[in-house]
Structures are given as C-alpha cells and as structure tokens.
Amino acid sequence: MTTTSREYWNEQLETLPWTEVERWQAERIAPAIAKIRARSAMYQEMFADVPGEVKVLRFADLAGLPFTMKDHIRAAQDAATDERPLGDNQAAPLKSIVQALSSSGTTGKPLYYGLTARDCEVFSDAIANTWFTAGVRADDVVAHLVGLPMVAGGLPYADGFRRLGATLAWLGGFPTDRILREMRRLRCTALLATTSFGLYLSEQWDTVGQETGIPSRLGKVLCGGEPGLNQRDIRDRITGGLNVSHLREVMGLGDVISGMWAECERHEGMHFNAQKYVAIELIDPDSGDVQPWREGGTGEIVYTTFDREATPMVRYRSRDHALVVGIGCSCGRTSPRIRCIGRTDDMLIYKGMNVFPAALRDLISSKFAGQVQPMLRVWKETKDQVRFDDPISVDVEAVDNLSGDSAETLRREIEAEVRSQLQIRIRVMVLEPKSIPKSVYKTSLVAVRNG
Ligand SMILES: [Zn+2]
Numbered sequence: 001m002t003t004t005s006r007e008y009w010n011e012q013l014e015t016l017p018w019t020e021v022e023r024w025q026a027e028r029i030a031p032a033i034a035k036i037r038a039r040s041a042m043y044q045e046m047f048a049d050v051p052g053e054v055k056v057l058r059f060a061d062l063a064g065l066p067f068t069m070k071d072h073i074r075a076a077q078d079a080a081t082d083e084r085p086l087g088d089n090q091a092a093p094l095k096s097i098v099q100a101l102s103s104s105g106t107t108g109k110p111l112y113y114g115l116t117a118r119d120c121e122v123f124s125d126a127i128a129n130t131w132f133t134a135g136v137r138a139d140d141v142v143a144h145l146v147g148l149p150m151v152a153g154g155l156p157y158a159d160g161f162r163r164l165g166a167t168l169a170w171l172g173g174f175p176t177d178r179i180l181r182e183m184r185r186l187r188c189t190a191l192l193a194t195t196s197f198g199l200y201l202s203e204q205w206d207t208v209g210q211e212t213g214i215p216s217r218l219g220k221v222l223c224g225g226e227p228g229l230n231q232r233d234i235r236d237r238i239t240g241g242l243n244v245s246h247l248r249e250v251m252g253l254g255d256v257i258s259g260m261w262a263e264c265e266r267h268e269g270m271h272f273n274a275q276k277y278v279a280i281e282l283i284d285p286d287s288g289d290v291q292p293w294r295e296g297g298t299g300e301i302v303y304t305t306f307d308r309e310a311t312p313m314v315r316y317r318s319r320d321h322a323l324v325v326g327i328g329c330s331c332g333r334t335s336p337r338i339r340c341i342g343r344t345d346d347m348l349i350y351k352g353m354n355v356f357p358a359a360l361r362d363l364i365s366s367k368f369a370g371q372v373q374p375m376l377r378v379w380k381e382t383k384d385q386v387r388f389d390d391p392i393s394v395d396v397e398a399v400d401n402l403s404g405d406s407a408e409t410l411r412r413e414i415e416a417e418v419r420s421q422l423q424i425r426i427r428v429m430v431l432e433p434k435s436i437p438k439s440v441y442k443t444s445l446v447a448v449r450n451g
Helices: 009-017 018-040 041-048 059-064 069-076 117-133 155-164 178-187 195-214 232-242 357-367 404-422
Strands: 097-102 112-116 139-146 166-167 190-194 220-224 246-251 255-263 270-272 280-284 296-303 317-325 335-344 349-351 351-357 377-380 392-397 426-431 446-448
Touching: 018 041, 018 059, 018 280, 069 255, 069 404, 097 117, 097 155, 112 117, 117 246, 117 255, 139 155, 155 166, 155 255, 155 270, 178 195, 190 195, 195 220, 195 232, 220 232, 246 270, 246 317, 246 351, 270 377, 280 317, 335 357, 351 357, 357 377, 357 392, 357 404, 392 404, 404 426
Parallel strands: 139 166, 139 190, 190 220, 220 246, 377 446, 392 426
Antiparallel strands: 097 112, 246 255, 255 270, 270 335, 280 296, 296 317, 317 335, 349 351, 377 392
16 A cells, blocks of 8 residues: 555645535636626527526536536537637637647547637646646656547647646657657656557567667556556556556546546545536436435536636536545545446447446456456447347457367356346357457447448
8 A cells, every 4th residue: 555645736625625615616606607608609598498597606506507418519519600610619709719629539520629728727737636646746757648639638638747747758649669669768657548558558568668778667657538447457457567556547528628537546436636627416317316426326427617718518418427436535635536337328228228338348357357358349230229139249359369169168158147247148259369459549349340
C-alpha cells in the first residue's frame, strides 16, 4: 500500500464535504442556466416546455430540468449554418470560438463541440486536476499516445498536461516501434493511452525498447477511454508488461470535459475532479429518478456544465453506467469514487435479458485468465441489432496455440460458464493468438458482420 500523499490540485474543493460542493455549485448553476437559455437556441426550445420559471436555487432543483439526450445534440448539430457551424447549441459567437472538437464517432456521425478561450482554460484546469489525482506531477515527461488532435482525448489532454507543468511528449500517431524507442530516448516517466493500446504496448515494450540501450524510466501509466481496467487480469498484463506498479484509470466525456475522473493512489474507483465546472447526478436509467451517491449504488451519470460558453450541457445523459465504489477516501478527496460498468449504447438484449458486452468480457477474461486474451470480440449481424434470439457470437483469442481438441473443450467451458453466470447463450469461436486487431485509438468490443 502506498502512503497517502495528501497533495491536491484544488485542495479547497477537493476536500470540501460533497453536500457543500453541491451547495457551492448550485450558486453557480442558477446564473449559468439563465445565460444558457439566453444564448442557446436548443435550450431555449427545451426549457420552453418547463412549466413555470426555470429556477435552480438548491442543487436538488436541477432535477426539475429536462434531460439533454444525444439525439438533441444530433438535431442541434444538423441545424448548423454558416454563422453557427456548431448548430443550435452554439451559445457563443463564432468570433469567440477558438476550437472545434469532435466526438470519436464510434457510434454514427461524429458530433462537434466548441471551445472559447475561456472554455479552453476550464478544460485544461479540470483535466490538469484529473491528471494530478492520477499522480502526474510537474517533473514527469509524459508520452501522450492518443494520435488524433481533434478528438476529446487529443489536444485537450495535451493542454491538461502542459497546464499541470509536466513535459508533454506527444508521440501518439507515430508507428508503435517509433513510440517505443522515442519514449526511452526522451526518458518518459509517464504515459497516457487507451486501455487497449496500453495493453498492446505492454506486449512489445521490452523487445523494441531495449534496442535503444537506454533503460526505461517509465513509472506511471494512465489508461482509459474504454472499459477494461475493472479486470485484474488486464491490469496485471499492463503493469507486468510495462514493469510499473502505478496504473490509474481515467475517464471523461468529450461532450462535457474529456478528462474528469481518475483513480487516486488507492486504486479503488475513480474520483470526480471537475467539480469546479461541472455538476454530476446519478440517475436510474429507466425512471430518470435521481439516486443518492452511496456505496454500492448504480446508475447513469448525468452532467451539467455551469462554466461553459460555446456548447453548454444541462443534465446531459452520458449513457455511462457507474457503480459507486465508495464515498470518502483515505486520500482526503470527498468526491464519489466510481467504476464504469458499461454503456447504454452497447447494451444487448438476449431473449429479454440485458447484457453489456463489457460484462461478457469481464466474466470470460477473469474466469479464463491465462487461457484467453482479455480483449475479445462480440458480433452483431447489423449495426442496429440490439435484440438476439440466437446465441450471441463471441470470438476469443487463445493465449497459446491450441490443438483442435483443447480449443473445443475451452469453447464449451466458456459457453457453459456464461450460461450459468449471466443466463444468456453465446456461441464461442476460439481464435489463434494475435488474430484480433488492437487499434491505436479505441478497440471496439462489438463488431458488425454486415456493416
Ligand atoms: Zn482517493
């Protein structure tokens, strides 16, 4: 167990009791809502349906406002004009918007968000806070391994590292061999990558890196952007392959702020680090009712930006489902600690049973660790398929080359395990080692057969 460092980026807000943080936020939410209503055509229309006046006096009053869904954002985007390329939710004039950001576009057309100079400040401060909680410090040389500047994990992450004072080494986008070599030559002490890319790097870290003759100085690894770090096996592979003990999960949302959650030294769930700019609620995804932040609670995270000029979000449904791991922490931070357990977008229905592909992966890769690789692939027939009446096809990748008989035994064991644990039927295909491609940005757990 590491000793508690008791160092914070924003000590006052990070250590204030959470109810007081919400009170502090409520004072800022009320004027923010008035501004958003005046400037965003999308919210003008949405709030027109709210009976009476839109008033947020206490934090709990937020629940009286309607949710913003991804479809609202899509429709607002489609209303783009020459003056308002960001559409109906563009709440600042074009001349004050300094940057457009893109969602990753893994589900449908990419969506765009804008940042004013003030928004850039807000982003970099919140993201720096997130990196600080994840243990990055000013004397770190950080290999930033997301290669696309325009996505939320691109330039905003880079700005967060610079704001923190760390040395940014933006190696993302170069071929893997070059990344591995240059990380040694630049004496990188930290890296940030998607979980699947972190895993991919860890497989070849030493073979390529050692050719430089320079010993690795890597000590801190930040991964996220997709589920995976909930699993012991994936964590062990990354820390083992990269030879580090400091591995922290980080998470954000491009539509809100791309880096908001990070694990502290306790490694038990991610703290929220954007409380200075963003309010969070936990809701029951079916009823929409607000749930209390309590240990063991689950729900969908809803975000409200109360310090965002260009493209604000009020009660934005993230579709991220979280498990609250704990409230309060030995590190002194008061924000809830969560694990992301899946996304509504990914949810599949097998004969009326809901199943997250991530849950399939968590079960299979922990139960069959050492036999199959932790990254697997779930097949849909078409892009829009959600319901399955036949067993769901799942490819797993064997760790070693298996004989036909052993592969057949493994296949049957996995199918039986999933049936008994999750009450759903899957059809497993055991593939040879290294047959599932691992992408540099995000590896999709779900593949489409006729896409
Ligand atoms: Zn903590």
